[in-house]
Amino acid sequence: MKEKAKKINSLVAVLFTTVFLLLLAIASASAAEGPAVMIVEHVVEPEALMPGDTGTITVTIRNMDTKSSETETTTTTTMGYTSSITTISTISAEIETIRLSSRSRDIEWLSEGFQRSEYYNVGALGPGESITISLPIKAATYAHDGTCFPEVVIEVDTGKNVRFPVSVKVDSSEVEIFEKDIPSEISLSESKQMEMVVANNRPNSVSGVNVFAKSKSDGLEFTPEGIFIGNLAAYEKRAVNFTLTPLFEGDNDIYFEVNYKNGDNVHHSEFTSSVFVKSTADVKLILVNAPEFVFKEEVAKIEFDVANGMAKDIKAVSVVPAIEGLRILPSEYFIGDMEVGDVFSASFDLYTRDLSLGDTTIPFTVVFKDVDTDKQYETEGYEVHVEVREPQKSELPNPALSVVLLAILVLVAVLVWVRVKRRRGRQKRE
Numbered sequence: 001m002k003e004k005a006k007k008i009n010s011l012v013a014v015l016f017t018t019v020f021l022l023l024l025a026i027a028s029a030s031a032a033e034g035p036a037v038m039i040v041e042h043v044v045e046p047e048a049l050m051p052g053d054t055g056t057i058t059v060t061i062r063n064m065d066t067k068s069s070e071t072e073t074t075t076t077t078t079m080g081y082t083s084s085i086t087t088i089s090t091i092s093a094e095i096e097t098i099r100l101s102s103r104s105r106d107i108e109w110l111s112e113g114f115q116r117s118e119y120y121n122v123g124a125l126g127p128g129e130s131i132t133i134s135l136p137i138k139a140a141t142y143a144h145d146g147t148c149f150p151e152v153v154i155e156v157d158t159g160k161n162v163r164f165p166v167s168v169k170v171d172s173s174e175v176e177i178f179e180k181d182i183p184s185e186i187s188l189s190e191s192k193q194m195e196m197v198v199a200n201n202r203p204n205s206v207s208g209v210n211v212f213a214k215s216k217s218d219g220l221e222f223t224p225e226g227i228f229i230g231n232l233a234a235y236e237k238r239a240v241n242f243t244l245t246p247l248f249e250g251d252n253d254i255y256f257e258v259n260y261k262n263g264d265n266v267h268h269s270e271f272t273s274s275v276f277v278k279s280t281a282d283v284k285l286i287l288v289n290a291p292e293f294v295f296k297e298e299v300a301k302i303e304f305d306v307a308n309g310m311a312k313d314i315k316a317v318s319v320v321p322a323i324e325g326l327r328i329l330p331s332e333y334f335i336g337d338m339e340v341g342d343v344f345s346a347s348f349d350l351y352t353r354d355l356s357l358g359d360t361t362i363p364f365t366v367v368f369k370d371v372d373t374d375k376q377y378e379t380e381g382y383e384v385h386v387e388v389r390e391p392q393k394s395e396l397p398n399p400a401l402s403v404v405l406l407a408i409l410v411l412v413a414v415l416v417w418v419r420v421k422r423r424r425g426r427q428k429r430e
Helices: 002-033 399-429
Strands: 037-045 054-063 069-078 081-090 093-101 107-109 118-125 130-139 146-148 151-156 162-165 168-170 175-181 185-187 192-200 206-215 220-223 226-232 237-246 250-262 265-278 283-289 293-295 299-308 314-321 327-329 333-338 343-351 358-370 376-378 382-389
Touching (some): 037 151, 093 107, 093 130, 175 206, 175 250, 175 265, 185 237, 192 226, 192 250, 206 237, 283 358, 283 382, 299 314, 299 358, 299 382, 333 343
Parallel strands (some): 185 265, 293 382
Antiparallel strands (some): 037 054, 054 130, 069 081, 093 118, 107 130, 146 168, 192 237, 206 226, 314 333, 358 376
């Protein structure tokens, strides 16, 4: 019975010792783990990177422990006397380093110095405290479209390390500009509107969008030269209008450029087209009547027809003598609005008193405005040639007039002779 009791006591002692050591190991492990650190929020900017873009991963790190301190009491017995020592220590998370770890080279830490790829000695976080850290990243110029999962690694001196995978998208889609309405040809005497569409083909919004219209020659003028759009949401489209004004004829290459920002990264796209400028005078001045010559001091009448041969209405139409120093009335013949195909008359009186003898050339022009842009145009018009002659002076009387005068004199003489003869006959009778 005694041996049996000894065995039982030995077994109980072994079990007690085992349980004690196990509890001690668990307590030691718990003490070694220390405070729990977690990433509670993260933001990637821009939402999707283009190859070669730089960006940031911003993480918020928090000490999840809620106790501000912990108390530890140590009891010792010496020479029959027992004493206790109580230690109070603050619970904090000592963060040694924060770095980015990526198996793919498509997304990497953006180095700011010689091989720098982590933050050192970040500091301690008390219970419930948090800190926000931004990690600079860069997409390789050869990065493929898709999603990468670089890990944010946090090494904690007094607690468990953290590895947190972050989803980072790479998308090479661009903001494009393309044609909606560009005229293939335009007259030298008109302006036309061009409509373009700017399309954001990206899965994220872009900012600072500007559109510019330019000509590779000096033969075209654009109004305005640039248009600011601002922000474009993901897959949003926006129409923009430019007014095209030709300066001289011929083929002209034009191109449109759109600049935009993906995050802090500047990008641009282009679209190229061409416009042919024709020199046809679509608003014509047609001479109806003008004297070949005119005597000095006389008034010469000059008459025109004005025809609108353009494909659109025009306004504020006037015919103007393009010469100074002559007395021509009116000084401007105002017609007003003209619809497509309209023909109106215009007439002028040329006073020749102050003109020199000989040929005189008088240019006339047609001035009008575009109904859409209010821009004023002036056609080459028409030149009228008038010869001014000296008035004729006759020294000898006209033969026909002389005959008439002679006949009148003869008739008067006959009448006088008849009266005188009748009077004498009466006197004789008496």
